[in-house]
Amino acid sequence: MKKEILIPYQTIVIKEFLRFARIWIQTILPSVVTMFLYIIIFGNFIGERIGEIKNFSYMDYIIPGLIIMPVISNSYMNVVGSFYSSRFMKSIEELLVSPVPNNIILLGYITGGVLRGFAVGIAVYVVVTFFTDLEIVNIWLTVFMTFMTAFLFSTAGFINAVFAKTWDDINIVPTFILAPLTYLGGTFFAIDLLPEIWQNISLFNPIAYIVSAFRYGFLGIEEMNIEFSILIITSITFILYIIALSLLSKGTGIKN
Amino acid sequence: MSENAIDIINLDKIYKNRVQALNCINLSVKKGDLFAFLGPNGAGKSTVIGIISSLVTITSGRVCVFGDDIQQKPELVKRNIGLVPQEYNLNQFITVEETMFNIAGYFGIEKRLAAEKIYKLLNQLGIWNKRKNTPRELSGGMKRRMMIAKALIHDPKLLILDEPTAGVDTELRLNMWDFFKELNEQGVTIILTTHYLEEAERLCKNLAIIHKGNIVQKSTMDEIYRIKNQHTYIVKTTQPLNGMPVIDDCEIDKIDSYTCEITTDTMSVTDIIEKLKYMKIDVGSILNKRNKLEEVFIQLTDD
Numbered sequence: 001m002k003k004e005i006l007i008p009y010q011t012i013v014i015k016e017f018l019r020f021a022r023i024w025i026q027t028i029l030p031s032v033v034t035m036f037l038y039i040i041i042f043g044n045f046i047g048e049r050i051g052e053i054k055n056f057s058y059m060d061y062i063i064p065g066l067i068i069m070p071v072i073s074n075s076y077m078n079v080v081g082s083f084y085s086s087r088f089m090k091s092i093e094e095l096l097v098s099p100v101p102n103n104i105i106l107l108g109y110i111t112g113g114v115l116r117g118f119a120v121g122i123a124v125y126v127v128v129t130f131f132t133d134l135e136i137v138n139i140w141l142t143v144f145m146t147f148m149t150a151f152l153f154s155t156a157g158f159i160n161a162v163f164a165k166t167w168d169d170i171n172i173v174p175t176f177i178l179a180p181l182t183y184l185g186g187t188f189f190a191i192d193l194l195p196e197i198w199q200n201i202s203l204f205n206p207i208a209y210i211v212s213a214f215r216y217g218f219l220g221i222e223e224m225n226i227e228f229s230i231l232i233i234t235s236i237t238f239i240l241y242i243i244a245l246s247l248l249s250k251g252t253g254i255k256n
Numbered sequence: 257m258s259e260n261a262i263d264i265i266n267l268d269k270i271y272k273n274r275v276q277a278l279n280c281i282n283l284s285v286k287k288g289d290l291f292a293f294l295g296p297n298g299a300g301k302s303t304v305i306g307i308i309s310s311l312v313t314i315t316s317g318r319v320c321v322f323g324d325d326i327q328q329k330p331e332l333v334k335r336n337i338g339l340v341p342q343e344y345n346l347n348q349f350i351t352v353e354e355t356m357f358n359i360a361g362y363f364g365i366e367k368r369l370a371a372e373k374i375y376k377l378l379n380q381l382g383i384w385n386k387r388k389n390t391p392r393e394l395s396g397g398m399k400r401r402m403m404i405a406k407a408l409i410h411d412p413k414l415l416i417l418d419e420p421t422a423g424v425d426t427e428l429r430l431n432m433w434d435f436f437k438e439l440n441e442q443g444v445t446i447i448l449t450t451h452y453l454e455e456a457e458r459l460c461k462n463l464a465i466i467h468k469g470n471i472v473q474k475s476t477m478d479e480i481y482r483i484k485n486q487h488t489y490i491v492k493t494t495q496p497l498n499g500m501p502v503i504d505d506c507e508i509d510k511i512d513s514y515t516c517e518i519t520t521d522t523m524s525v526t527d528i529i530e531k532l533k534y535m536k537i538d539v540g541s542i543l544n545k546r547n548k549l550e551e552v553f554i555q556l557t558d559d
Binding site for chain 1: 271303306309310311312313330331332334335337339341343344345346347348349350355357358359361362363364365366406
């Protein structure tokens with residue numbers, strides 16, 4: 001068990017961790033700088049004019065969203081970039097000719113994405129502590145939601161990498177799907193303050209459930225039912241995992 | 257336990273673009289063999305190798321490695337195979353040493369043991385002092401050696417070499433031949449594909465030739481020599497040829513005023529020299545135009 005499963009898993013995870021850690025200026029720092037600017041501009045300059053939302057200052061209200069945003073994009077980009085570059089350089093063949101089970105290959109890449117998600121999330125949180133003395137209400141739920149979010153988007157990134165044919169293809173989903181869903185998912189506003197039609201549309205946005213559940217863990221505000229949000233996020237993650245595993249087993253995009 | 261390292265049974269491969277790469281091929285390679293798998297470009301060699309090493313999917317048919325079906329027991333089969341692919345598949349951003357440790361990890365080899373194996377292999381292949389370099393900093397020959405080291409880290413019982421000496425200089429090629437022979441003597445079954453037919457002739461005892469997805473020849477190297485008796489010699493004379501010499505049972509083509517090509521299936525080199533001498537033609541040198549394997553290869557794969 002140890003030799004056949006644990007060593008290969010550990011190898012893939014360390015490889016993936018070193019990949020982003022070595023180039024932290026490209027992988028971790030940009031998100032921290034971007035979120036710092038969001039906090040300064042939206043939190044301080046604009047936030048003071050907006051006032052309070054649900055008894056929190058505007059800056060405190062948007063902080064959970066500002067932390068989860070880079071977790072989403074970094075976990076996604078880590079896996080899509082890493083797996084696609086392995087395909088591009090053909091070094092993925094090293095794994096395909098080895099006896100590593102497909103589940104372990106997939107989990108290894110996802111763990112790499114989750115680690116990067118956590119690394120960025122923690123880095124942004126450290127920056128946030130300079131601007132607010134906000135305390136996390138439910139640390140375990142916050143950590144769980146960070147994990148589930150990173151897991152979900154790492155898996156989605158893997159699926160994107162399997163189908164990508166060019167480097168451009170790995171940027172299409174983050175730019176045209178993830179970014180709009182994130183901005184419309186309640187990061188900067190409360191969904192229940194929207195007109196009813198937009199509230200109903202938001203029910204189809206999975207990122208709205210993520211932001212809501214993460215905000216619940218962070219601030220204790222329940223905007224969407226927390227159990228239902230966790231169920232939705234877990235279900236989507238499970239479905240994406242099954243799809244990714246099936247693609248890997250069939251060899252889609254990696255075997256002729 | 258099977259006596260064969262590889263059994264390919266009724267193997268078909270049709271790619272998504274509907275190209276039929278393999279047409280119901282059957283092939284066996286005995287354990288401990290050093291087997292040449294030859295064919296022109298696009299014949300299906302790399303497809304067969306890709307299928308054995310799990311990089312290409314099977315359309316229909318079966319492939320067994322040491323008696324185990326690659327589709328039923330893929331993880332077990334992969335433990336026994338080392339692959340040196342034709343194209344470099346190296347991660348360009350990490351060092352030789354790190355790549356080697358990663359591959360050892362994929363095969364479940366613990367770090368301490370992996371370090372010993374890496375030291376031994378990189379030294380044997382003469383690239384130990386390049387272990388801290390990335391593949392971008394290596395020459396073509398060094399990259400080839402790194403590919404071989406990668407394939408051997410887990411001590412495979414079957415080594416598949418897809419054009420392992422392509423693009424390497426003569427000295428390195430000769431060293432590699434010795435290395436492969438030594439591995440084979442240690443009991444490793446080797447399948448070699450190459451465009452250097454001399455390489456196959458020098459190293460291998462048995463061979464198969466594939467053409468347009470069909471196995472057109474499977475025999476021992478000795479049998480190849482018996483198939484083809486025809487030789488083509490290039491004769492250079494010391495003085496200009498006056499007209500075309502005529503020798504019974506020989507086809508003669510004049511190349512230039514000092515050179516002609518003589519093709520025969522009955523006469524020896526000595527006979528030819530004597531006949532030319534009788535015609536007062538002084539032979540400066542006489543060379544065999546092609547080796548026999550080349551002759552058979554061209555005959556079997558010529559459209």
